[in-house]
Amino acid sequence: MPSNSASLANGRLIYQTGRDSDGRLIVARPPALYPNCAACHRSNGAGGLHLPGGAVSADLRRSALISGQAHPYTLGLVERAIATGIDNNGQPLNRVMPRWRLSTRDLHDVAYYVLTKLK
Numbered sequence: 001m002p003s004n005s006a007s008l009a010n011g012r013l014i015y016q017t018g019r020d021s022d023g024r025l026i027v028a029r030p031p032a033l034y035p036n037c038a039a040c041h042r043s044n045g046a047g048g049l050h051l052p053g054g055a056v057s058a059d060l061r062r063s064a065l066i067s068g069q070a071h072p073y074t075l076g077l078v079e080r081a082i083a084t085g086i087d088n089n090g091q092p093l094n095r096v097m098p099r100w101r102l103s104t105r106d107l108h109d110v111a112y113y114v115l116t117k118l119k
């Protein structure tokens, strides 16, 4: 899977607007409360939004995903969190974090964007 400027542009689009590489809105099962990542995690990834059921959106910046983590997030672990809701320690995330149905390419690109561009 290439990781280049085209991946980053596609990843940014998905994260900020919820539109995939075909221009369709991304979907999750069960349906997501908000249609794109930025709506919950903020444009810059800082998170901290209080959501229904006491959930608080995670900080997705590099500092939070990697520094000080026993199992720092890798690209594969970010992909797993987005698609299956399992975090870097193997624990299930709160259900308010949608389990996204993305193509292999879109999953890679949005994870790559999160890991390299949110700081």
Ligand code: HEC
Pocket: 014, 015, 032, 033, 034, 035, 036, 037, 038, 039, 040, 041, 051, 055, 056, 057, 058, 059, 060, 078, 081, 082, 087, 088, 092, 093, 094, 096, 097, 098, 100, 110, 111, 114
């Ligand atoms: C409806 C709100 C919402 C949307 C939309 C959303 N998330 Fe989340 N996300 C959350 C919440 C809440 C958590 C924290 C869950 C917990 O604490 O168990 C989370 C956690 C995560 C984590 C795990 C972080 C960690 O510290 O372990 C990642 C990665 C993530 N989200 C990425 C994304 C991406 C990428 C998208 C868009 C494709 C997205 N999220 C869309 C609410 C959301």
